[in-house]
Amino acid sequence: MSGIARKSTALFATIGLVAALVPGTAWVAGGIRSSVQGEATNRLASASISAYVEVVGRDVTLSGADEATLERARATLDGVPGLGSVTLVPQPVSSPTATPTPSTATARPTATPTPTPTPSGPLPTVNAIMFPGSSARLPASAVAEVDALAQILRSRPDARVTLTGHTDSGRTQSVRVMLGQERADAVAQALEQRGIAASRITTTSQADRQPVASNASAEGRAQNRRVSVTLSSDNG
Numbered sequence: 397m398s399g400i401a402r403k404s405t406a407l408f409a410t411i412g413l414v415a416a417l418v419p420g421t422a423w424v425a426g427g428i429r430s431s432v433q434g435e436a437t438n439r440l441a442s443a444s445i446s447a448y449v450e451v452v453g454r455d456v457t458l459s460g461a462d463e464a465t466l467e468r469a470r471a472t473l474d475g476v477p478g479l480g481s482v483t484l485v486p487q488p489v490s491s492p493t494a495t496p497t498p499s500t501a502t503a504r505p506t507a508t509p510t511p512t513p514t515p516s517g518p519l520p521t522v523n524a525i526m527f528p529g530s531s532a533r534l535p536a537s538a539v540a541e542v543d544a545l546a547q548i549l550r551s552r553p554d555a556r557v558t559l560t561g562h563t564d565s566g567r568t569q570s571v572r573v574m575l576g577q578e579r580a581d582a583v584a585q586a587l588e589q590r591g592i593a594a595s596r597i598t599t600t601s602q603a604d605r606q607p608v609a610s611n612a613s614a615e616g617r618a619q620n621r622r623v624s625v626t627l628s629s630d631n632g
Contacts, residue, residue, distance in 0.1 A: 430578065432456065435476045437585075443472045448589045452533065454480035460589060462486055515552050516631055522548070524622040525583055530567065532578035534586055542583060545625060546590035557592075558626040559583050561601045564617035569603065576601030583623045 433451045440447055447469045448460035456479060458466050463486040470482050522545055525538045534542070549555055561576030580599035588594055609616035 432476060432478050436473050436479070439472050439476065440469055443468070445469045445472060450533075454478050455483070456480070457483045457485060459485035460487060515554065516629075519552065519555055519627040519629060520548060522625040522627060524562075524624045526618075527579050527621045527623070529621070530575065532575055532582055534582045538583075539586075542586045543590070546587055546592055548627070549587070549592050549596065552627075552629070554630045556596045556598070556628050556630065557587070558598045558600065558628070560606075560624045560626070561599070561603075562606060562620055562622050562624065563604050564620045565604045565607075565611040566617070572603035573601050576603045579621075579623050583625075 432454055433449065436449050436451070436456055440449065445465060445468055446461060447458045447466060450457040450459070456473065458469050458473075461469070463484065466484040466486055470484060473479060473482060523541065525541050526535070527533075527538075528535055545557070549557060559580040561578070561580035563572045563575050563579075566572075567575070577599065580601060584594070584597045584599050587597060604611070604620065607616075607620045608622075609619040611617050611620060
């Protein structure tokens, strides 16, 4: 074989290797992010530390607590495999309120409060929560929708919610199923951070099996990247 032929063969082999590796890069990054997210959440739960965990790549942002609690959380995450930088975002310290002066007036007997009836009636319809591209990170544009959903669940203690993750038709089926599940889990985690019990939340993935628009266009694919929200009541 001539020198030119050998060089051409090596070049094509290198191109083939790069082509084979590139599609797996996003999968590896997603696996690292899921691993860091899961390990960080488990460690904080075991240490009884309440803080919101957001993972981008290998970097973690801790928020939703005072500075001392976040420092404990940072120390607890020390040694998490694959962990990059840790950023702390303490919640603002509220101004102390004045202690009321005890009244010297004679206390009057108060009437026994009437038990509050359990809310009933039809539950509202909630719009789907949209996600960008191949991401499972809850976008900032969805925060208001999650806040509204949490308020509904707080006002209706009889209600439960099912979160179903959906994707467009890109990537492989196994990746689509996992991406849909991660999107549903991201919304569930945000609700739990807002005080909704995990026992009231069910998550599942339909991947690309229930499109609301055609995946043939960019607009259609964008509409399919979502988490649908279904509310149900224990009272029927």
